[in-house]
Amino acid sequence: MKKRILVCDDEEPIRLLLTESLHDIYDIVEASNGKDALSLALKEHFDLVIMDIKMPQVHGLEAIERIREQNKRIPIIIISAYRPMEDDIIVKTSNIAAFMTKPIDITGMRAKIFELIGE
Amino acid sequence: MKKRILLLLRFVLILATIVMMTYSKRGLHIASPGYLVALAYFISNIIFYFIPESKFSRPIITFAIFLTDVVAISLAIYFTQGMQTDFYLIYFLIIFIASVGQDLRGSIPIAVVASILYGWLLLRANPGISILDSAILIRIPFIFIVSIISSYWSTEIRRELMEKKELENFARRLEEEIARMTADESDLKSYSNTVINSVASGVIAVGNDGVITTINPEAARVLGSSQAELTGKNIKDTPGLEALWTKMQQVIDTKTPIERLQISIKDTSNNTLPIGLSASPMSSSNSNISGCVAILRDLSDIKALEEKLRHAERLSYLGKMASWVAHEIRNPLTAIDGFSQLLAKTRDQEKIQAFSVEIHRGTKRINHIIDDILTFARTRTHIKAVDIDLRQLITQITENLGNVRIFINGDANTAIKGEEESLKSLFNNLIHNSIDAMDKDPVLTIKFYNTDQWLVTELTDNGKGISEENMKKLFTPFFTTKSRGTGLGLAIVKKIADDHGGRLEIESEEGKGTTCRVYLPSEEK
Structure with missing residues (x-):
């Protein structure tokens, strides 16, 4: 059975890109905003979460904090158009597995995910 | 009549009386009744001298003085038997003196008393005298004529004097008034000068x-x-x-x-x-x-401050813009970069097609962002105006807008001069703002009307409206409530309206909808 990854980004092309890059190994579930991502993450089991930060309705960082309240161990990768230092403190306290600045190196990301959850 | 002059005239009268008594038939002998009369007459003048000036002009005092004169003269004539001489002429002198300085009411009683005493003396001197005798028929009326004429004459003079005095008083008051007004005017002048100079x-x-x-x-x-x-x-x-x-x-x-x-x-x-x-x-x-x-x-200081503020705003915009550019450009860049990485690894024609489309979309998006930045950053205010029919331009923009019902109303003259691409961008932004704000049964009404100098395009939607809080930030660059908004739309709209010499008005009620009015200068006829 494939491991499940929750991809959350308000940009449709980014979601498509991540799905296309990862669906050969993982089962990908998409969410277009923080609110949907949060309800999915709280309801279903995921092995990893890929989360954008600047999103409508529920901000990515808020969604991460809420997920962390429920699940302390799930690896979370942040993908953002901003540099990591802007939200450094939250990133540190929320135990983030990786912070990737857009544009993303697909090969590097696949390697990081494999390192975190395997196949 | 003044006390001093009256007493002086009386003194002359007394002297004349004494002289006439001395040279009368009987003469003036010491201790004779005539002598006592002359003495009493003289003393009376001294007594009158001690009457205070204020009381002297009272009618009763004046009357008493002249009565004394008439009685004293009559007694002098009586004791010297002067009726046979010209002694009686002295009555005219008394009447004259008594009348000067008095009106008829004062002089007539003296004339009456004088006539009675004169008549009495005449009768005593000539017991059988006829009333037709010239001594009675001419002299007594004469006494009255002298009294009336001198009284009238003196009254006239006194009136003239009073008028002159009043005129003088009036002139003096006038001068005082002029002096006061001149002073007031000078005060006023100095006051207004002080005010003007202190402003x-x-x-x-x-x-x-x-x-x-x-x-x-x-x-x-x-x-x-x-x-x-x-x-x-x-x-x-x-x-x-x-x-x-x-x-x-x-x-x-x-x-x-x-x-x-x-x-x-x-x-x-x-x-x-x-x-x-x-x-x-x-x-x-x-x-x-x-x-x-x-x-x-x-306004130099204000202008300098405004320039500083604009500079600070520019810097602040620059910071926001840098952050915004990072976010807005990196997202399509991620897509372009990622799909091109995937493109290199796939042989599936369908996938190649799909990835190419995504790469093209990302490129277009970046291009659009660059256009927005350039429009916003454009500093020139001069536009290359051409003839445009705004109704036609907006009709083109509103074609193929999906499920939005659009009504275009108003029979206004919609011909204006403007920059076509800029105006397209202006109305595109506003129309898409409205569309983005509407959920159920979206209706957008566009109305044209002319005022004195404007062509007004009014766009009303039934969307969610704008909160009071957001209303304040409406034109702030990079402020957006949309997930995919650049935050430059309304700033660009405002700039284009400004560049065209027009303006923008936005009214909104949260939950009910928004009305935007674009005022553009009507084409000159």
Whole structure:
């Protein structure tokens, strides 16, 4: 059975890109905003979460904090158009597995995910 | 009559009486009754001398004095048997003196008493005298005639004197009044000068001919000269103040004030100064325009502050823009970069096709962002205007907008001059804002109407409206409530409207919808 990854980004092309890059190994579930991502993450089991930060309705960082309240161990990768230092403190306290600045190196990301959850 | 003069005349009368008594038939012998009468007469004058001036002019005192005279003279005649001589003539003297300084009411009683006593003396001297005797028939009426004439004459003189005195009083009061008014006017002048000179704004008044009549220190400072140098000078002949005179002349000619206008003048050192100007026509007493008074404000400091603020705003925008560019460009860049990485690894034609489309979309998006930045950052305000029919332009934009019902109303003249691409961008932004704000049964109504100088395009949607909080930030660049908004849309709309010499109005009620009005200058006919 494939491991499940929750991809959350308000940009449709980014979601498509991540799905296309990862669906050969993982089962990908998409969410277009923080609110949907949060309800999915709280309801279903995921092995990893890929989360954008600047999103409508529920901000990515808020969604991460809420997920962390429920699940302390799930690896979370942040993908953002901003540099990591802007939200450094939250990133540190929320135990983030990786912070990737857009544009993303697909090969590097696949390697990081494999390192975190395997196949 | 004055006390001093009266007593002096009486003294003369007494002397005349004594002289006549002395030279009468009987003569004046010491201790004779005539002598005692003369003595008493003399003493009476001394007694009258001690009556105070204030009481002296009372009618009763005057009457008593003249009664004394008549009685004393009658007794003198009686004791000297002077009726056979011209002694009686002295009655006329008394009547004359008594009448001068009195009106008829004062002199007639004396004349009556004098006539009775004279008649009595006459009867005693000539017991069988006929009433037709000239001594009675002529002399007694004569006594009255003298009394009436002298009284009338003296009354006339007194009246003239009083009139003269009143005239003098009037003239004096007039002089005092003039002096007081002159002082008041001078006070008023000094007061208004103090006020004008203390005003922090520049005040300058000119006549219809442009000659400076009043200028305060601040106005002189702004114009780079002194009050003394500018007062009396013709503003028309002062280099650098042409724009000021043009506006003041316009106020004089149109008799209409102007307010808060901004003009540029040159001071004496040839520096261009931005000046805030308000001016009003001045009316003279016959309500003709006599000139113009202007309030000047040196706007150099304000302009410098505004420039600093703009600079700070530019820097702040730059910071926000950098952050925004990072986010907005990195997302499509991620797609382009990622799909091109995937493209290199796949042989599936369908996938190749799909990835290429995504790469193209990302490129288009980046291009759009760059266009927005360029429009927003464009500093030129001059537009390349062409003839545009706004109704046609908006109809084109609203074609193929999916499920949005669009109504275009109004039979206004929609021909304007403008920059086609810019106006497309303006209305595209507004229309898409409305569409983005509407959920169920979206209806957008676009109405055109003309006012005096504007073509107004009114766009009303039934969307979610704008909160009061967001209303304040509406035109702030990079502020957006949309997930995919650039935050530049309304800033660009406002800029395009400004560049076209127009303006933008937005009204909104949260939950009910929004109305935007775009005012563009009507095409000149």
